[in-house]
Amino acid sequence: MRITIPHIGNMYIAFRSMFNGVGVEMVVPPPTSKKTLSLGVKYSPEFVCLPFKLTLGNFIEALDMGAEVLIQAGGPGLCRYGYYARDQEKILKDLGYSFEMVTTELFESKIVGVANLAKRLSNNAPFTRIASAMRFGMAKIAAMDDIERTVHQVRARELQKGTATRLYREAVQAIDDAQDGRTLKSVTKDYTGRLRAVPMNTEIEPLIVGIMGEFFIVLDPFSNMDVEIELGKLGVEVRRSAYVSHWLKFSLFLNAFGISEKDRIHQAAQPYLKRDVGGDGWESIGEPILHRGEYDGMVHLAPFTCMPEIIAQNIMPTIKDRLPVLTITCDEQMGRSGMLTRLEAFVDLLWKKRTSRQMERAPEGRVFSVGLK
Ligand code: SF4
Structure with missing residues (x-):
């Protein structure tokens, strides 16, 4: 049985290691590319978000390489991504592919569900080997x-x-x-x-800029056009809001005991948004409030048509004393040069803001100079 998962950053490395460890062969789709994107765009409804299109493209490329079982996240608690497995299954079957679609239902079954999935796919490997x-x-x-x-x-x-x-x-x-x-x-x-x-x-003393927004886009360098590398080239130190290891630790284990890594962020967002709106919308409100005084600014990555991030983007201007935020809307129309121009302008403004803050605090007669990288 040859299984595959779509790309989200480097997550395939952990999954390949895990499945190989229980004797299951994993087909890794080629790194996400323009070809992946055009395949996804060609066979997706126009209004769906970039994660749908890119993961569909990954699946098509993996099926062409011989994958037989497709693993996709699913279930409630995931915004409309929870339904994507069913929609993608239908699209791919209509295209004539033959396969089994399996969903992880991560938010409901947590670590036990993943272990059971590995057991089923591995033809009953012992739980000690799976663990x-x-x-x-x-x-x-x-x-x-x-x-x-x-x-x-x-x-x-x-x-x-x-x-x-x-x-x-x-x-x-x-x-x-x-x-x-x-x-x-x-x-x-x-x-x-x-x-x-x-x-x-x-x-x-580099500028500190947080990267926040929709989980998939934040983690996937192809979708965000290497925003972290580009900011680094401009002399900016990036603090990313999401890391896979951290997310897995909470999603698979600690959330089951009522421990949430997001409590502080939700608390910060409370005056402006009191409840979860799906995806990462609630967090996108809390992040620029929570990190004021710590970061110089934040880049907000929002896929086109993503309702949770649209909600967050519309609330953001009403927030008092928040960090400066640059929202970048990501879809197949996004161009690298447009993004770079906006990043450069944003970084320029952040430097000016920091310089004027330092000037305000400077003893009379002392001149500060902050060089732009
Ligand atoms: S959070 Fe937004 S971009 Fe992400 S899968 Fe859901 S709708 Fe799509």
Whole structure:
């Protein structure tokens, strides 16, 4: 049985490791590309959001490579993404593909559901083997996320632009190749050390910009046109609102005990939005309030036609004392040069804001100069 999952950032690495660990072959679709996007756009209803189109494109490419079982997230608590598996199944069957569609129902069944799914797909592998494969997959995701956090710091300060990104790509490959926990630990240590040793400008205090918005787009560099790398090139340190390891830890385990990683964000959003509106809309209101005084600004990534993010975007201008926010609407019409122009203008404004704040606080006669990168 050859299974596949659509791309969301590097999540396939953890899933491949987990499924290979229980003897199930996983077909990884080619990295999401313009071809993936045009396939998705061609066979999707026009009004659906980018995650639908891209994951449909991933499925078509995986089916062409021989995938037989498609795994898609599903169930309540997921905005309309919860229905996507059924719609995509119908579209793909109409196209003549033969396969089984399986949904994870992550929010309802949590860790037990994923373990049961692995058991069924692996032809009854023992739970001890499943648990160890899952642990190793999660460890890979955690290692990638830790390295990525370091990359965000280094990118903003590195003297030779592009070094951190190159090391990060090498690290991801090495983590993917690691076959046991020991190798994984040594690879993580090695690349963290190499990143810390990158020659950096230690004099500057980079702008801190948060990346928030819809989960899929925040995690998927193709959808957001490498917004983190582009901000890094402008000398900005990025703080991302979502990491897969963190999300999995809460979704699979801690939420089952009533512990939510989002309580603080929801609390901050309360005066403006009192309830969940699906997707990540509630969080997009809370983030720029929660992090004021800590970040210089935030980039809000919102897929076109995404109702939760549209709600958030419309509430945002009414928020008092929030951070400056640049909303970028992402869809198949988005162009890289348009996005870069807006990022440059936003960064320019943030520098001016920081400079004027420093001037206000400066003792008389003292002049501050803040260089734009
Ligand atoms: S949150 Fe928005 S973009 Fe994401 S799947 Fe739901 S509707 Fe689509």
